[in-house]
Amino acid sequence: VVCIWIFIWILIDIFRDHTLNGWAKTGWVIVLVILPLLGALIYLITRGGSMAARQTERVKESQQASAEYIRAVAGSASPAEEIARAQELLAAGAITQTEFDAIKAKALA
Structure with missing residues (x-):
């Protein structure tokens, strides 16, 4: 064998x-x-x-x-990181305020 x-x-x-x-x-x-x-x-x-x-x-x-x-x-490891990343995208103009609010709500859910 x-x-x-x-x-x-x-x-x-x-x-x-x-x-x-x-x-x-x-x-x-x-x-x-x-x-x-x-x-x-x-x-x-x-x-x-x-x-x-x-x-x-x-x-x-x-x-x-x-x-x-x-x-x-x-x-990502935490909701805070997701919100911070979304805030950076919002500041850069890559996403709108509505999209930011949706990402924030999803991260906090």
Whole structure:
């Protein structure tokens, strides 16, 4: 079971790696299909360290995207900040007094 899992993980890594061109990916897949155990060992020896680095980078990107989404959905932290931002827009002439009143009422609701 562990050997099959390692083989699958290597295949996933090959296709997720953007530094390999199509021919290199094809070559690694052929080696893994013809000589699975030897091919897996060679892949882990030659590219094992970069596998961990790529996985760490994917996890960081995923966490960053998640944090950005949460910030976007959560909006501002307090009604006072929303009202202050609306006041700045009103002073700049970007919104009308009616729009400001609507934003203020929504923030206080």
